[in-house]
Structure formats: C-alpha cells, structure tokens
Amino acid sequence: MNHMEFLAQTPSVDAPTLWSFVKMHGLENYFVIVDRREVAKPFDVEDIVRICSTNVGAGGEQLLTIERPSDEGRKAGAYAQMRIFNIDGKEVGACGNATRCVAYLLLEETETEEVLIETKSGVLQCCGAGLRQISVKLGPISLDWQQIPLSREIDTRHVLLTSGPLSNGVALNIGNPHAVFFVDQLVVDDIPTYAPVVQNDPLFPEGVNVGVAQIVDSQTIRLAVWERPGILTKACGTGACVAVYAAKMRGLVNSPKVTVHLPAGELQIELVENNMVIMTGPVAFCCHGFIEGGNPSTPVLALA
Ligand SMILES: N[C@@H](CCC[C@H](N)C(=O)O)C(=O)O
Secondary structure, eight states, X not given: OOHHHHHHOOOSXXXXXXXXXXXXXXXXXXXXXXXXXXXXXXXXXXXXXXXXXXXXXXXXXXXXXXXXXXXXXXXXXXXXXXXXXXXXXXXXXXXXXXXXXXXXXXHHHHTOSEEXXXXXXXXXXXXXXXXXXXXXXXXXXXXXXXXXXXXXXXXXXXXOOOBTTBOSBEEEESSSEEEEEEOSSOOGGGHHXXXXXXXXXXXXXTOOEEEEEEEEETTEEXXXXXXXXXXXXXXXXXXXXXXXXXXXXXXXXXXXXXXXXXXXXXXXXXXXXXXXXXXXXEOEEEEEEEEEXXXXXXXXXOOO
8 A cells, every 4th residue: 555545545443533644754844644635624723733743643843735726726737736734723835845745645646757736835846856855846936025925015135133143134935934044153953042033023924934044155055944833843945945045146155056954954956947946855754644533532443
C-alpha cells in the first residue's frame, strides 16, 4: 500500500470519526497531511489545533489538506488542491516545505514526473528532482505593500522597524507575508527574544514571518525564520525564497542559484523570470496513523 492509498482508506471500526493521516517533514518542518477529496466537511479550528498538537494529536507545524481542485484550478490543469493551516487553525496562502511533501505524495499517486497543485496563492508546478528531492516553482514575489499586506504605504525595500539586531528589513509576499532582515552573525537561539516584536507590529495586519539572514558568500546564505503564529521552525521554504530574492535585490548575492542553510539542512533556490523562484529540497516520512475526530471525550472502539 502506498501513502496515498493509506490516506484514502476508511478504518474498519465503528468509531464516530477516525481521520487517516500521513506525517511528513521537509527539513524537519513537519506536517500532518489528510486527504479530504471525498469528504466535503472542512475541519474546524478546534480540530486543526488538536490534530497539530503533539500532546493529543499527531503533532505538526501545519495541517495540510488535500482537496479537489476548484473549477478555476482544474481549468489551469491542477490535479489537486492543497490547503495549509497553521497550528492556531488559521489558513495561510503558501508553504514551501509543505508543497514539496504533498507534491511527493501526488507524484507517487499519479506516477508522473510533474504535478500541478492548486493553492490559495496559485497553481504550483512541482516535479521530482532526484531521490526524495522535489522542485517547486513558487511566486511571483511581490513588494507591493497592499499585497504583502501592510497597514500603510511604506518603502518595502527598507522597513524601518528595529528589534534586537534587526533593522532595515525587506517586506515581501510569496503567497504569504515575510519580512527579511540581514545580520552580521546569525544566532538562531536568540531569535525568540526579538522577532515577536516585528511579527506583531501593527504594520502587518495579518502578522508576518520574520526571516533572519546572514550572508556567507555571494551564493550562500544562512537563515532562520520566526514563523507565524510564533514558532521557530527548523526550515522555512518560502522564507528561503524571499531571503534570496531580497539578498539579490540588495546586491548581497550575485548568483541566480543560491544555497540556503537552515537549521535542519539546505535548500537550493534559483531566481527565474517574472519574479518566480524554483526551490529544490528533500522530503521525508515520519509515520502514518489515525486521529480520533469529533468530540475527543466520546468513547471509540480501539483499532483491531
Ligand atoms: N514553513 C513554511 C511556511 C508556513 C506558513 C507560515 N507559518 C505562515 O504563516 O505564512 C514554508 O516552508 O514556507
């Protein structure tokens, strides 16, 4: 049985609801993935929070649901739709590492070399790039203050917020909002002490993912990201894309292909035409299983 066949199965027990899930990670950015193509009912916020909880759920930094494409997505050639939910239940527009993981599952299901996945921020082209390596074309990246979104017009190339070592950032959107700051020396463990101030600044009405980047050389960056809603992840795919874009814009890197070293490993980022970016990196499986849905206090029969 492959992973998608596992996700599609209905457990043979008389339980109120059991959701089958696959847990994957992309550079230790970990996801709970549920196939909802045959189920119309969306998860509510409480479900999402519980599914992502490491105490009472499967444990994930995002919940990803695979759904049928919309009419618009289908016309654009999308095979499936991926929706992304943060641990607070809020839906977000993009997640680079998640896209690689879901693309791997859908490539396995379709036995093809390329798959188009509809997301809130467009239809993304994904393909295999070697053993458990996936490439995804993300973007376009926008510096438009309304698209990021910001609460007021500013020069998005020079965000004048300061906190700890952060100053003179770049605000961008790649389907989700980011602020990238360049520092001389990245100390990952210190990020939680100063990044929340920027993330929660009223300039960002929907919050922002805060990237802290150190230029290593003209084609290498070190990066860590304080993601919404307030977690320091071991890797952020969209964060890596916008950090390279911002570094190129500032003249801090000079190669269209840049290696981004994140706390859990590296991503290859290539800037291409029309402000698009190709991100290539690994995917991995953690486990699969069933989560009890519905009212968690309702007794269920154990799986045979
Ligand atoms: N880790 C992700 C980004 C996930 C979404 C983010 N937390 C947000 O709120 O926008 C990535 O790999 O891009």
